[in-house]
């Protein structure tokens with residue numbers, strides 16, 4: 001049932017080239033995170049999300065320090081080794097210092113246009129809106145230049161509907177695994193979510209609809225190990241799900257930037273685009289990279305664990321990601337207060353040896369199982 | 371009579387322990403892991419059997435642990451080294467609260483509750499800094515046998531510091547200290563201090579209790595133990611043979627019929 005998804009994520013370049021040709025749309029590489037891709041769709045672009053890759057890192061050392069996260073480093077490596085030739089422009093979000101700097105690096109190194117949704121750091125909603133108004137304006141103009149096509153209202157509404165449907169279908173999968181832990185293997189689940197990074201949304205939606213039909217009729221296998229919630233930025237490397245599956249762990253929910261934090265977003269409201277995008281970025285799930293005091297991560301994570309009936313939390317730490325690292329001690333403290341056990345694994349996207357991670361997760365399971 | 375075995379295949383040594391149904395140790399072995407962990411496990415098991423005067427058929431259940439726990443053919447079950455070091459340490463020192471294990475390539479601190487169950491743990495498995503391998507490299511640079519490093523350190527007169535965390539850089543610091551004419555005792559003490567400092571940080575992360583037990587090969591270095599004890603502000607108890615505590619824990623888990 002999941003083969004078509006693996007077919008995509010194991011052959012990303014081939015897939016992107018195929019759809020680039022089929023659609024005749026310029027590929028826009030979308031950096032982490034929360035860039036409203038509806039704008040790219042409506043401008044006639046082909047949005048491909050770049051959440052990092054597992055290339056061996058070499059050339060990037062000349063441009064980005066080794067203490068930057070492997071998400072940023074591997075994406076730059078891809079461009080440096082010529083693996084991103086089909087990408088005609090890049091869409092950034094000012095999520096963290098690394099990404100803000102990365103855009104500057106791209107501007108200097110490559111002739112490809114870069115756009116940026118610069119996220120305001122303010123508490124007042126009015127200030128957010130007025131700031132984002134000019135940001136959106138310049139992103140729209142930039143996109144129209146890349147695709148040589150105006151963003152029309154009807155195209156935007158259609159894009160919002162289609163992307164909204166993708167996330168709705170993804171939410172369906174999330175709901176299913178919460179209610180029936182063990183039904184979907186962890187690896188298969190994330191393969192299905194990840195596939196969406198690379199496909200035109202219409203094609204992806206069809207795949208998800210088919211998957212839903214297949215899963216509805218499936219019998220529960222139940223899970224033998226503990227139920228976990230995972231929190232982190234990026235849900236790679238996929239090998240770790242193989243370990244979790246082997247240990248019988250059922251991931252029942254997550255708090256990944258490219259998982260639930262994105263999936264939970266409702267259909268983009270395009271009637272008032274500025275209001276819509278503001279809402280889209282700041283809600284509903286809180287994020288370590290988005291300053292929003294009205295949306296506190298601490299009770300949010302505790303509630304998530306309780307709602308999902310999870311036994312503990314696995315912090316999936318992409319090494320050197322500052323926003324994630326800054327938040328974690330307090331989050332762990334809060335979980336401790338609620339007697340919710342947690343453990344942290346340190347990961348890098350290019351890692352090849354998973355023994356140490358297996359020992360940590362295994363030891364954590366032993367604690368949970370008593 | 372019923373017999374049980376635990377086999378701990380670490381990055382540097384493969385250890386096996388045989389116990390009877392009362393938990394009494396009948397024989398054990400510590401052998402280098404080498405490049406074939408499966409073979410090393412078998413050899414350690416057979417050596418321990420030989421020393422205990424037993425044969426494979428006498429053993430009811432074998433549980434493996436350690437880095438290569440999944441590759442031990444003889445085992446019917448396995449547990450992580452976290453669970454096994456905790457179990458072994460609590461068996462030897464019943465009121466153990468914090469357990470510090472420094473092995474060949476990793477170090478860990480484990481917090482156990484009053485019932486002996488693991489509550490929390492912290493591991494340093496990212497690099498060789500502050501581990502047995504670090505100690506070995508420095509002993510090599512000093513040309514001092516590993517087993518002598520601890521005693522030698524106690525003869526230290528001058529306080530030296532090794533500031534690099536990385537084993538490779540620390541080794542060049544040691545080489546530079548040697549060429550400055552600094553004595554091996556002072557350098558050995560500085561090496562021990564570097565390990566102790568890193569390990570103290572790890573222990574603090576899980577919490578330091580009244581009774582601290584140290585396991586793993588590096589616990590044989592008395593200078594590291596004393597400095598670590600000073601750093602964490604608590605006495606540290608070291609079992610007679612700290613290197614087999616993981617294997618002992620695995621044997622006890624085998625006796626209890628556990629280990630998946």
Ligand SMILES: Nc1ncnc2c1ncn2[C@@H]1O[C@H](COP(=O)(O)OP(=O)(O)O)[C@@H](O)[C@H]1O
Nearest residue numbers: 380381382383473474502503517586587588590
């Ligand atoms: N007599 C000794 N004195 C000091 N250190 C020792 C001695 N024997 C072994 N060691 C240290 O113990 C380490 C191996 O510890 P061990 O617990 O067996 O590791 P692992 O379980 O990871 O294989 C070696 O790297 C060495 O530094």
Ligand code: SF4
Nearest residue numbers: 069071096233321322
């Ligand atoms: S992983 Fe963290 S540091 Fe890296 S790009 Fe994402 S938010 Fe920034």
